[in-house]
Amino acid sequence: MAVAMTSVLTGSITVMSSFAAKDLGMTNAQITWMNAACSLSAGALLLFFGSIADLFGRKSMFIGSMCLFSIVCLGTAFAKDGITIDVLCGVLGIFSASAVPPAQGILGTIYDRPSPRKNKAFGCFSAGNPLGFVFGTILSGLFTQIFNWRAGFFLIAITYFVTSIVAALTVPVDTMPKQKFDQETLKKLDLPGTGMTIAGIGMFCAALSLAGDAPDGWKTPHVLILLILGLLLIAAFVVWELRYPYAIVDMNVFKDRDFSLLLLILSFGFLGFPVFSFWLALYFQTELGYNALMTGVHMLPMVVVGLLANAIAALIQHKVSNKRIMGIGAWAYVAAFILAAVQRYGDSYWAFSFPALCLCVIGADFEFIVANMYVLSSMPANKQSIAGSLLQTLTRLCTAVGYGIATAIFDAVERNPPKSGYYANNVVAPFAAVFWFALGVSFIGVLFVPFLRITTQGHKGDTGRVKQDGIEDHVDRAIALDDGHAVAALSENNRHIDGGANPKVS
Secondary structure, three states: OOOHHHHHHHHHHHHHHHHHHHHHOOOHHHHHHHHHHHHHHHHHHHHHHHHHHHHHOOHHHHHHHHHHHHHHHHHHOOOOOHHHHHHHHHHHHHHHHHHHHHHHHHHHHHOOOOOHHHHHHHHHHHOHHHHHHHHHHHHHHHHHHHOOOOHHHHHHHHHHHHHHHHHHHHOOOOOOOOOOOOHHHHHHOOHHHHHHHHHHHHHHHHHHHHOOOOOOHHHOHHHHHHHHHHHHHHHHHHHHHHHOOOOOOOHHHHHOHHHHHHHHHHHHHHHHHHHHHHHHHHHHHHOOOOOHHHHHHHHHHHHHHHHHHHHHHHHHOOOOOHHHHHHHHHHHHHHHHHHHHHOOOOOOOOOOHHHHHHHHHHHHHHHHHHHHHHHHHOOOHHHHHHHHHHHHHHHHHHHHHHHHHHHHHHHHHHHOOOOOOOOOOOOOHHHHHHHHHHHHHHHHHHHHHHHOOOOOOOOOOOOOOEOOOOOOEOHHHHHHOOOHHHHHHHHHHHHHHHOOOOOOOO
């Protein structure tokens, strides 16, 4: 339920956004920011809350976050204008950001070693994404149809209030040692880095989405100022993290080749995936005239295939090369976005949208579960919350940036639709432009897959940071943990490769 917080909100907004827009007179930018605000605030604060969870305790933070999420959802249902909804969605992103790190940290501490059982446990955890989406799309669609668009927020509020009570009664006691709040601990929170992340990404995304509605487009002064300041603050954040002794992101982790490549591939996929699902649902509502319930039904393939993809990936991770799984995911994205981009108004749902919806979630779930397991298995128990936060941060920030770029593209094509060619005088043209953008960024991710060296994860003898080709074994982690089993596994791995001669671990 923790990892589902963002996706249940996204699913709900997806099916009711056009109805809220008609009721409140919202612009394209305001509609987009209903989802983008949640992703932006969550992405900007996940690492910060990951640090707090690791330092001060996880259980109380987990339960409190879900309870506050429920209260703000209730308030959002009474919003009277688009700006208020956008702001409150941003606040909801804050509480989803403060719930996921402690939840993932608790699980990561319990399942501290790679194993098939850990693969299954985190497969269930990752299933919160598609399950949240089904709650958001189907139930919110049904409630919107019966009552109005506000009913979806009431539904989420009730659901998470009940979940908070259940969590208080059932979540295990957090056994990690907690630190006192003093000046040294305050430095470890890296408040300057957090501030630069929020301001930099926020200004950059705001410039991208506001340019379409601005009087002079990209030449409008406030758009240019936001864009330049945003880029400067993002650059300043990277420099700060390289120099600050208590950096919220330890840049040394990116020296691990597979770690960096996995995050890079995942990033390009998540620039396109949320954009595709949101604009396809908007197309169903605005151009095909589907009501909220019918929109949810037409998006249902994402849920069914998403659950199957999670289960399959969790069951085969310790048997099948994870490089191959990542490759399948990356190419599934490409195929999905091609199908979406080439469809025109009046084309068959079953020939284009249906297979695209099925393939896109294979891409998202296959890539996410492989990267998630690698990141968590690479970090010690007292860093599990921030390890999970790093991955969640990346996907949410990519979502926010993707929404901003896609909004600018959509507005530009909507103002100047093509007069000739494949999309001539076809209402699908601005939507197709967004899907071509999704295709372009996802294809870049495909290009990095061949450079991965990771094979299986959670197999017998896997200690977490052993390079699967046996060339760059991380003996330091085994020594740091004083783990005889890990050293034995490393030694056995090297003897297998060297044929018993000249073992690298003694």
